[in-house]
Amino acid sequence: MKPIFKGVRGAPDILPGEVGRWQRVEAEARRILQDYGYQEIRTPIFERTELFVRGIGEGTDIVEKQMYTFEDRGKESLTLRPEGTAPVIRACLEHHLLTRGGLYKVYYTGPMFRHERPQAGRFRQFHQIGAEAIGVEDPALDAEVLDLLCHLFDTLGVSGWKLHLNSIGDEACRPVFREQFTRYVQAKKEKLCPDCRVRLERNPLRILDCKEEGCRSLVAQAPSPLESLCKDCKTHFHRLQELLGLLKIDYSVNEHLVRGLDYYTRTAFEFVNPALGAQNAIAGGGRYDRLVDEMGGPPMPGIGFAIGMERLLISLPQEEQGEMWIGVFAATLGKEASQLALQIVQGLRRQGVRASLDLEGRSLKSQMRLAHKERYRYTLILGDEELKTGLATLKDMAKGDQEQIPLREVVNRLVSQESRGRAE
């Protein structure tokens, strides 16, 4: 027997055995986001293609080669969302959520889609928890956002994470720097690696990030990105660093940190887990002070981040599977007993007790094994003898002892016993 179908490459199933971890992390993240004043927003997983092209930027890798784009029946070009910020801004503008003009904070969770070659920590469908804080330019907001992420990672027990921080300038100084940098590198382009020669044409600032020795030394002599910032950007960045000191948040400035989405301005950051392999960013984000404006809204600054769920999850300490030992399994012998058990189990479930019984005609031994394997705290044994005497046998699977209890009291006894069992 071979299955006929396989899942789509890069789009893994999340199986019952791992869903618990997802739920716990999502719950913790939601709690913290709410503590910091964020409300949840849910946007569709697809949008008009144009939203992403305009929002993320035409020349970016995402738009150029990673989008899942298709035509719907009305011949409209739609795209499975590759990121969350553009849809959120779109929704905020469409529903006039920013009209009050003050600070507006929302978060989202869910799947994102990018057509890349899968590898460790990289998928075609992956999941993000993201947040956007719109309407405030003050670096105190940047600090707050970074604090939120530190707090979340520490709470979850991510060990060894590092915060990389940079400022990539704004519409005033970035083009100037880009111009200077490109001119410098252009003059010495024979020292560049082949990849960087391509970058020079397409996206010169990426050269800052190259790992090749030749490129690195060239970059080291080139104009410094941070020193090329305009006065306002410098002030913003310095103030942010002061505030991070105040909040005792560890970070390292990495002036070669470049972001792959065009909308970022000023603050750019990445939370990295060095233990992870090549794809080691567990969260990333930054400021986008022009994006709202560019999307047809009022000029409003903003900052956001996205956490990669899959990468976050593998960064978490192994939690040992806590043995549950909860609930009641009704093991039966014979048809009559089986019917009685069905009623008892129904009653227990209605009282909120985890309860089950055999529906496969298993032997008693096999039912016991099943009860043990599925970690039921009690097994209620019902057979001819119990029906005759009106006393059911109740076995405590954790302790191993058993007692007789009157059939008519079974549900009530188990409900109270079960709540005591849980408390232990």
Added chain:
RNA sequence: GUGAGCGUAGCUCAACGGUCAGAGCACUGGACUGUGGCUCCAGGGGUUGAGGGUUCAAAUCCCUUCGCUCACCCCA
């Protein structure tokens, strides 16, 4: 998109080109006529990813293809 490595039972892995492809775990049953875990015994499970080739003989060597994995790229 480019490169490398790997595909054997549900899972983890064995098998110098040479008997009928094995083991552990898991599963089912028994020892225990109505009692889980521990132990022992037995049993079911495989087109060796697929297709072709070399050979007296292929899980093993070669080619093709698909899949997985890792890396480049890029990012969460």
